[in-house]
Amino acid sequence: MSEETLPKRNPDVSWRTIEGQAVLIHNRLGEIQVLNDLGTYIWEHLELGPEILARNIAQEHEVSVPDAQRDVEEFMQALRGSGALADGTD
Amino acid sequence: MKKPYEKPAVIYKERIE
Numbered sequence: 001m002s003e004e005t006l007p008k009r010n011p012d013v014s015w016r017t018i019e020g021q022a023v024l025i026h027n028r029l030g031e032i033q034v035l036n037d038l039g040t041y042i043w044e045h046l047e048l049g050p051e052i053l054a055r056n057i058a059q060e061h062e063v064s065v066p067d068a069q070r071d072v073e074e075f076m077q078a079l080r081g082s083g084a085l086a087d088g089t090d
Numbered sequence: 091m092k093k094p095y096e097k098p099a100v101i102y103k104e105r106i107e
Binding site for chain 1: 092093094095096097098099100101102103104105106
């Protein structure tokens, strides 16, 4: 995966990890989102890309790499849909 | 020993109006 296609955080989103969970504040939409443990891991390490994220998750958790990768990509799609991730078209 | 797997997810969402 090239650097251009890696998911990027929306600059309108402020965030902080509190007690292991990422809290995202979408300033323009006025929306708060809280991520679970693996959601937080993905959010904090977006620059790794879905393949490496899935491999790392599968090493530590009871899940196969393909299943983890599918879930990572679905999660990123959900973040894109909610505006937390930039859609990459700009 | 591997940890139990829980899909990555948004667990709370609120619109502030």
